[in-house]
Amino acid sequence: MSYNIRIADLPLTERPRERLLSLGAKSLSDAELLAILLATGQGKGKLSAVGLGQYILSELSKYKREPLDVLRDISPQELMAIHGIGPAKATTILAAIELGKRSFQLRPMEKMVIDNPVAAAAALSHDLMWQNQERFAIVLLNVKSQFLATKVITIGTATETLVHPREIFREVIKQGATKLIIGHNHPSGNVEPSQEDIDLTEQLLQGATFLNIPILDHLILGNGNHQSLRQITDLWLRYPQGE
Template identity: 70%
Template sequence: MTYSLRIADLPPSERPRERLMAMGAKNLSEAELLAILISTGQTRGNLSAIGLAQHILKELGAYRRAPLDVLREVHPRELMKIPGIGPAKAATIIAAVELGKRTFKFRPNEKVAVDSPTSAAAVLTNDLMWQSQERFAVLMLDVKNCLLATKILTIGTATETLIHPREIFREIIRQGATKLIIAHNHPSGNLEPSPEDINLTEQLLQGSQYLDIPLLDHLILGNGDYQSLRQGTDLWQRFPQGE
């Protein structure tokens, strides 16, 4: 259904802002939420704000990906190619997406305990899980396994990224961390570790033994799931970490 009526012509109970106030944002469709951001429609196409929002989502869906997945990384210029979307509307949409990302990533002052592969994957989901390029991240922990910092160290091609152990340990020492978890994503969704993944993990485990900074796990994330190399390999038996 495409809305051609102005929002002002809709009954109050069907207007996005009024519905949000009465029912909460969670109960609105993506098109209604987007309509609140862009506020006005497209005169040339005789579309209301909701109709224009539906059109935006349809155009983003032409990438053969979920529209919200495209919206997460879309550039303002791409939005401005859609008739009815100028700099002001594009900037509003991009700002809202970025604010959502920062809200999701925000951590309160109390330290987050990272005491399992599941909790580590949850911390890393926004940065790694759905990315189209391979990224390598490190979680830096204190002696009680509480999170001190998270950092993306490299962003690679669509299929691989390269990282040297010294870059990882340099960051760990700089942050004053006493334990670490490393992670990267496989954009393909295949969570099986590659020979390079295994080799890097072996190097880091040996380095961790030498520096007395235990490596707790190496996670591979992708397509809504994760794999723990600690649970799926014998590397930690071969290179004990003295935790």
């Protein structure tokens, strides 16, 4: 696709809005999604909306990070420093980013059943997903695995946090929960577990077995992603939780 051709001059099958309607938003490139928000480019003979979207991503890549990672936390002033982005375009982009954050961080409704990693990640995302410091939190559930509450147990540095089993189980007993899901975030965005994560999970599962308070999963969250240790380790086979 030429980035100087006006969107109105493109075939219908190549226009971002039409592609979204026919194929779904997931089928569009980052530049095309930005183009829909921008609506217009730089003007006649200059970059189209798609071209401007691609130019924005190129400029953000100069921060030596993923462009969308930069865009998530960018200020209006930094965005407007990019040629072709004025207050109207900047505020539209930032409003869309904030709506995306809020929808992703929406807590589950009370009594909603939390019985899979996706639902658990949604419950924990408000407290863990976009944080710059590592945090350890729990999802408290009743005997039917229905959502009761979430609770941040500890907040650490930018790279690590420490949690003791007694702090977790004390909160579970205090809240009258009968099951729980544990989770923490990796501010780097890498959701692969460290050996320390695995060792801690093993320790907590042993404690949960002794106290008869099942731990259903341990999730690692970061930058829009999550990983379930129950799915990728054999810890729950080694330490059955009697759910």
